[in-house]
Amino acid sequence: MANHTAVQDMLIEANGLRFTVDTAGPAEGPAVLLLHGFPQTRHTWRAELTALAAAGYRACAPDQRGYSAGARPDGIDNYRVELLVADALLVDNAGALRRAMARNAVPETDIDAYLDTLSDREALDAAVNWYRAMGQSSIQSSDTPAITVPTMFVWGNEDVTVGRMAAENTADYVTGPYRFAEIPGVNHFVTDEAPGAFTELLLDHLAEHG
Structure with missing residues (x-):
């Protein structure tokens, strides 16, 4: 039987960057995304990862932009809040979208096909713009x-x-x-x-x- 409480570290690519991430818990469990602040790292969630995993959750704790060795772009502009939010979505493997579609009984293979496109930050941002633009159209x-x-x-x-x-x-x-x-x-x-x-x-x- 798999030990779901064991913490695994992995590299996940998102927005052209590579993030170091600790994960624990069954893959099919409800996802919990743990985001650290300054000056901490993913290490701050070491106790929570195993506790959440033992409770049946899928916990994910990344070293965020600037902290992961493969995710340190130059310039202050590359650390805007909207980019940090997009990182979180994609590091979680677009988890919010995945869970929403799974709750709607979309098969996993189909979800993977959709997220193959939307796991790109520019694609996800552009797709969400459909909803951001609601109410701004000249056509009523x-x-x-x-x-x-x-x-x-x-x-x-x-x-x-x-x-x-x-x-x-x-x-x-x-x-x-x-x-x-x-x-x-x-x-x-x-x-x-x-x-x-x-x-x-x-x-x-x-x-x-x-």
Whole structure:
């Protein structure tokens, strides 16, 4: 049986830098990211790593930017808070994103495929800009005309981000042929959670309206 409480040190690359990281705990356990301050290092978390691991958590304690030998870029500008935050996300193997998708029943192989792109700091930052830009567009919902083309809304009825009311009320904005397709037992990421279900619906929709 694996000793999950044993602390392992490893090198993790993020944002073009290489961080020294101590980890402990089962890989499938809930992640806990431990970030030190000045003038400490990852050593400050030595007791917490084993205690968290024994409790079933996956603990990760990196030497942060400037502390890891492979993560010491020149210039004060390279130590801005937003860069430290991005480091933390990526050193944790984009853990927040990974856990969010895992809670939504996205298979591990698919999560790895998505994070293959989003583990790059510039890619993650650009992707999050979609949400940062919300509310700043010159196009407002009141200015958007009704949709007249054939439209299909596919919704998993366990979606925790789009509730039933929002999903069903989408019909109010469509004047063309409209179909609301509900998939039982599926969360937000339909194509990952129920491979093939959307494919059949799409082919039927195109055959009818193509």
